[in-house]
Amino acid sequence: xxxxxxxxxxxxxxxxxxxxxxxxxxxxxxxxxxxxxxxxxxxxxxxxxxxxxxxxxxxxxxxxxxxxxxxxxxxxxxxxxxxxxxxxxxxxxxxxxxxxxxxxxxxxxxxxxxxxxxxxxxxxxxxxxxxxxxxxxxxxxxxxxxxxxxxxxxxxxxxxxxxxxxxxxxxxxxxxxxxxxxxxxxx
Numbered sequence: 001x002x003x004x005x006x007x008x009x010x011x012x013x014x015x016x017x018x019x020x021x022x023x024x025x026x027x028x029x030x031x032x033x034x035x036x037x038x039x040x041x042x043x044x045x046x047x048x049x050x051x052x053x054x055x056x057x058x059x060x061x062x063x064x065x066x067x068x069x070x071x072x073x074x075x076x077x078x079x080x081x082x083x084x085x086x087x088x089x090x091x092x093x094x095x096x097x098x099x100x101x102x103x104x105x106x107x108x109x110x111x112x113x114x115x116x117x118x119x120x121x122x123x124x125x126x127x128x129x130x131x132x133x134x135x136x137x138x139x140x141x142x143x144x145x146x147x148x149x150x151x152x153x154x155x156x157x158x159x160x161x162x163x164x165x166x167x168x169x170x171x172x173x174x175x176x177x178x179x180x181x182x183x184x185x186x187x
Contacts, residue, residue: 005032006138008099010156011039012148012169015180021076024166027131028085028152030096030104037133040083040104042125042157043165045070051126054082055115060108062115069160074127082128084110085157086121100152123158148173 011027027039052066074083088095088103090113096104113120133141141147150172156165167177 006037006149007032008102008152009149010042010152010169011138012150012166012173014145014148015177017146022131026156026165026169027075028098028102028157030083030085030098030130032138035135037138039131040074040085040127041072041131042085043162044073045162046073046128051114054126055111058108058111060111060115064115064117066115069125070162072125072127074129075131077130077132079129081130082106082111082126083130084114084121084124084126086110086114086124087154087158090119090121090124101154102152102157123154125158148175 006029009029011029013022013025017023024043025041026043027041029037029039031038047070049071050068051071052062052068054071055062055066073079083104083106085098085102085104088097088101090105090110091103092105092107092109094105094107098104110121110124114124114126138147142149148170150169156169159165170177170180
């Protein structure tokens with residue numbers, strides 16, 4: 001984060017966020033520069049839609065038995081578009097380095113790799129849609145106490161304990177969510 005940008009960091013929504021789509025949301029920032037920011041929510045699965053189901057719908061043939069991991073709602077923008085967050089042991093030319101051992105790929109190639117025994121990423125999460133911000137918008141929201149930030153770790157990015165991710169991210173900052181209120185202030 002030396003550049004002042006948040007790529008590779010986690011955003012933790014504060015109670016009282018004015019957009020219900022981001023209530024109790026944990027987002028990994030995948031890209032952030034002066035013009036925009038883009039991230040994927042890590043703790044809102046699409047109920048009833050598993051990765052094997054989605055791959056079958058997309059006619060991606062699997063040569064291995066895939067775990068029934070749920071597909072995530074990555075955010076409200078372009079919800080029909082898929083993104084795969086994965087460990088950086090898998091890379092193709094179009095992969096975007098997020099940092100901390102994580103990359104992002106949005107091609108069919110990564111879906112095919114996930115479904116095969118050889119060459120697949122060690123860990124991966126598939127998301128539909130993303131969260132996006134225009135120039136200066138995310139920085140403004142952080143100044144207005146809409147989001148807290150913290151370091152990402154493999155468990156928060158890749159585990160499937162979606163119910164506790166938001167609280168666990170707050171705990172990394174030493175914050176107990178039951179002591180957070182919906183009103184923000186300045187000292």
